[in-house]
Amino acid sequence: MKPEKSDERIAKLVKSHLDAGVDAIDELTAAKLRAIRLNAVEAAGESRGWFRFPRWAAFGGLATAVAAVLAVSLWMSGQSGESTVATADDIEIVAAQEQMQFYEDIEFYRWLAAQENDG
Structure with a gap:
């Protein structure tokens, strides 16, 4: 049997098993899961870093600034000329x-x- 066919068969088997598990969840558990999901989505929308930027943008900007300072300092140290004395x-x-x-x-x-x- 080819690996692609085996992968498809396994995927279908897992999907049917998961679908059966979802159908077996009672209404109370489904309501709790929906409430947890909504709280998580709301919290993710509110999580902001500095100055109302997303955290990944703030950390990315900080990393870029550090890299720029390092590059400039290395470039400037390589250009040191001879001392006058x-x-x-x-x-x-x-x-x-x-x-x-x-x-x-x-x-x-x-x-x-x-x-x-x-x-």
């Missing part, structure tokens, strides 16, 4: 005010040293 030598240069003229003309001194080495 990279080494201890650079700190000494900046701290020594009396030698600032030398460091302002350092390109000239490098050129002069290159000329002396070539000649």
Whole structure:
């Protein structure tokens, strides 16, 4: 027997069994089940989260905001450039005010040293 035929046969058997069970319920039990169902439907319609949004929308928005903050923070941390004061030598240069003229003309001194080495 093919699996599809077996599944159909089982589905029909279960459906007939459930239908027989529904027919066997007395009126008092059926009335209680209807009342419970109506209360559940009303309660589901009233359950709202923050600002009258459904709870799933509020939690979804919160999850989206957290993901956006995380993505932006990771993106921004990847773009950190070099520090303007990279080494201890650079700190000494900046701290020594009396030698600032030398460091302002350092390109000239490098050129002069290159000329002396070539000649």
